Amino acid sequence: MTAPASPPAPIRLLLVDDHPVMRAGMANVLAMDSGFEVVAQADDGESALVLWRQHRPDVTLLDISMGGIDGIDTMRRLRQDHPAARVLILTSSDANEDVRLALKAGACGYVTKNIRASELGDSIRTIHAGGRILSEELKRKLTEDDGSRHLTPREMEVLGLVRQGFTNDEIGRLLGISERTARAHMGTILEKLNASDRAAAVARGFETGILKA
Amino acid sequence: MTAPASPPAPIRLLLVDDHPVMRAGMANVLAMDSGFEVVAQADDGESALVLWRQHRPDVTLLDISMGGIDGIDTMRRLRQDHPAARVLILTSSDANEDVRLALKAGACGYVTKNIRASELGDSIRTIHAGGRILSEELKRKLTEDDGSRHLTPREMEVLGLVRQGFTNDEIGRLLGISERTARAHMGTILEKLNASDRAAAVARGFETGILKA
């Protein structure tokens, strides 16, 4: 009763990246493989959401750093409305925080842009088959320093103000708390980021990706 | 006596980018235009230099952030040996410092990766014709805050140590100068970066691109 070997339906893809040339590269690389079909492309998060609903792609390739809403937020919104959506993050950032947030927000995989073309295809197939993709290197980075890190929302607020040069006293007033409390937050921030002073804390923030330029 | 309209020789290109998919995109986009011929591709600075000597491309498209030696250093080395080499920086960074250093190191142009495919071709032609390329936006960014900025080598050393959490006293010892001198450098750093304390100075460093994650 088996039908004569008909080619399997291609995996339908949505590409999201704010670099036109990069999208052309993806489309080109994927076009060499008849197993894929690019059904739409977007260069920002908003249109990505619209296009997703229109085309219902099997897998979405999503960049993180984009103008407007970033890739993480885009994915959060997408998966809120469509929890079954399968997303592969394809970005140049290997910052810990980006990986962590992406996976937490429901990414099925995370690969960096220095991936080889052939591996990209494999990754997409894995994702489509219900698997997950995360390089050994990123796994290692995640586990090795995930111990105490990741600041609370309040601590992030404080760090954001520290970055702008506010004193503990000013931070207290800006957040409606006492200077003493701001200092307490500062203490835990220093400990969590393994920094010896606020300057080092800011640096660690940028290094880990919890602060963005 | 004019020869029958023969097509002009294509502009010979070398592509340098550590993202294979991105290179595929560039090659693909440029292949649509018969005026270009990609003669070689490199994914790091070392091989870029080798390939340049082998192929003597008319124009080199160069990314800045790469593993190994970065694009700026690659260009410095290239132009030291071959001052006539024409290079167009094609990168995702729009950090002030990257633009400034690239132009200083002899780039004929600087465009960001969110450029449209058609504009990319135009830019390359301009470069090849001996012109220079720099978007209005980047020009503006350069002039607007180039006033006091750009730290001296010594100040960069100090900022690098501040970033690691060293005190003025420690910095003095590490650099073989007095604590007082370290503090003086700190003072000028704060002034130049328009920062109110060392934490803000570090932040400004990352924002402007003089510090890298």
Add this chain to the structure above:
DNA sequence: CGTTCCATTGGCGGATCCGCCAATAGACTT
């Protein structure tokens, strides 16, 4: 209901920071 995490606040004290004053010497530019 107990545990854990988060946010909050207090006091004390030594270490560190940053601003303002001023000065010298070498290198580089014009």
Add this chain to the structure above:
DNA sequence: AAGTCTATTGGCGGATCCGCCAATGGAACG
């Protein structure tokens, strides 16, 4: 040769930081 930039150092003092002590209330999780 004059002027500019860079690196260097000194003193003084108030502002700020950070560590160590301890404690309370609420929310979340099991």
